[in-house]
Amino acid sequence: MIKRKMGRIGFDSSVLLFGGAKLGQVTQLEADRSIAYALEHGVNHIDTAASYGDSELRLGPWMAQIRDRIFLATKTTQRGKKEAGEEIRRSLERLQTDRLDLLQLHAVGTPDELELCLREGGALEAALEAKADGLVRHIGITGHGHQAPAVHLEALRRFPFETVLTPFNYYLYSLPKYRESFDALAAEAAKQDVSLRVIKAVAKGPWAHGQERSFATWYEPFASRDTIDACVHYVLAQPGIGGFASAGDIELFPLIVDAVERYGTLSAAEVMERLAAVAGYSSPFGDADSGV
Numbered sequence: 613m614i615k616r617k618m619g620r621i622g623f624d625s626s627v628l629l630f631g632g633a634k635l636g637q638v639t640q641l642e643a644d645r646s647i648a649y650a651l652e653h654g655v656n657h658i659d660t661a662a663s664y665g666d667s668e669l670r671l672g673p674w675m676a677q678i679r680d681r682i683f684l685a686t687k688t689t690q691r692g693k694k695e696a697g698e699e700i701r702r703s704l705e706r707l708q709t710d711r712l713d714l715l716q717l718h719a720v721g722t723p724d725e726l727e728l729c730l731r732e733g734g735a736l737e738a739a740l741e742a743k744a745d746g747l748v749r750h751i752g753i754t755g756h757g758h759q760a761p762a763v764h765l766e767a768l769r770r771f772p773f774e775t776v777l778t779p780f781n782y783y784l785y786s787l788p789k790y791r792e793s794f795d796a797l798a799a800e801a802a803k804q805d806v807s808l809r810v811i812k813a814v815a816k817g818p819w820a821h822g823q824e825r826s827f828a829t830w831y832e833p834f835a836s837r838d839t840i841d842a843c844v845h846y847v848l849a850q851p852g853i854g855g856f857a858s859a860g861d862i863e864l865f866p867l868i869v870d871a872v873e874r875y876g877t878l879s880a881a882e883v884m885e886r887l888a889a890v891a892g893y894s895s896p897f898g899d900a901d902s903g904v
Contacts, residue, residue, distance in 0.1 A: 613654025614875060616854045619807035621750055621774055623683050623713070625657040625855060627848060628872045629809060632660025632667040632686075633860030637828065643670035646862045651678065653869050659777075659857050660707075661687035661718055662699050668706035675708045684709065685775075687718030687754060688735060691728040696738035704747060714775060715739050715748040721755035726763050729753075730770060750774040754811075757897050758784075761793040768800050776801055777857065780810035782846050782887040783817075784895060798852040813847045813856040814840050814868065817894035827861040831896035837867055842886035844871035845878045 615624040630650045635643045647670075650658075660667045668686065675684075686703045690696035700715060717729045717736065729735045742748040752775030753767050760778045767773055778797065784790050801808040816832045819825055827833055834840050847856050858868050878886075887893070 613656075614848070614872065615654075615656075618683075618854060619774065619801070620805040621807055625683055625807075626655045627855035627875075628655055628869065629657045629659040629685075629855055629857040630655050631811075631857040631860055632658060632671065633664045634828065634858065634862045634865060635660070635667040635670040636665025636860070638666075638670070638862060640670060640673070642862060644674075646865055647671070647674055649866065649869070653873070655869070656681065657683045657685070657855070659685045661689070661716075662703050662706075663687070663689050663718065668703055672706055672708035679709055683713045685714035685716060685752070686712055687716040688738075689718045690738075691725070691735050693733050693735065693737040693741075696735035697741060700738060700742050700747065711746065712742075712748045714750045714752055715742060716752040716754050716775065716777065718754050719756060720753050720767065721757035721760045721763055723759075723763060723766070725755070726767055726770075730767075736771065752776060752807075754778070756811075758790060758895070761790070761797040765793065765797045765800055768797075768804060768806060772804065773806060775807040775809065777809050777811055779812045779896070780847060780850070780853065780856075781812050781815055781843060783893045784812070785850075787895075802852055807854050808852055809854050810847060810856045812896050814843045814859050814864070815896040816890070817892060817896055818898055827859075827864060829860045829864075833859045833861065833864060834890075835864065835867075837870070838886060839890060840864075840867050841871045841874060841878060842883045844868065845875060845883045846887060848872070848875050849880065849883070 614627045688699045754777040
């Protein structure tokens with residue numbers, strides 16, 4: 613498993629983050645199999661959230677045996693200090709641990725959401741308080757949508773977040789305005805030595821109306837080995853990206869792990885040829901012109 617240093621945090625993280633959303637609606641046995649598979653293949657970074665259903669509960673029983681050898685991150689979607697503080701402590705209980713390596717302000721994808729988090733009495737104050745109390749070591753930010761890179765750039769200008777988790781894939785980066793905002797974010801992250809990781813690496817686009825959903829993800833993911841390989845190669849080759857979160861489906865996870873382990877076996881030309889040939893590739897957030 614490839615590892616890359618997480619900016620000024622300094623942790624050597626697997627480039628593949630175990631995305632906890634995949635555990636939100638599975639049994640403990642199914643979760644155990646997926647977690648064990650991740651650990652066996654060298655994944656040492658777990659990224660979950662309070663809003664991911666039962667994910668934290670599924671991870672909790674593992675902490676006694678793995679806590680000291682993994683980087684553990686969770687997220688809060690609460691916007692007020694009191695509510696966020698309560699959610700952070702509930703996450704610690706559910707995860708059966710006394711500390712988080714990373715607490716992320718989650719789903720901050722618009723200027724209004726950012727303002728709610730950073731205002732007096734906002735969620736950032738709860739994160740800082742938790743850090744002062746030794747419950748949280750680092751603070752980051754995440755978000756979805758076409759505005760996310762620009763919003764996260766503004767976030768870095770206003771507070772020294774240590775990590776950013778933002779959307780990125782071949783299609784999104786092909787959009788001129790999205791590319792411009794992502795490049796600006798990447799440049800600022802590099803300047804501040806912030807760990808920049810991405811989501812939606814293997815997202816094909818929104819589920820079509822009435823389409824049978826064969827995976828647990830809220831968007832339609834790619835499912836073929838060849839395309840997933842190309843998606844993973846594309847993301848990991850992008851300068852400044854430290855890693856990416858796996859898709860929210862336990863059945864897709866082994867394919868994504870395999871793609872990471874085969875990184876470097878495709879040329880840049882092969883990657884571009886495969887992705888350019890994909891039919892129906894679009895933004896997971898819908899209309900690409902909206903907010904871009």
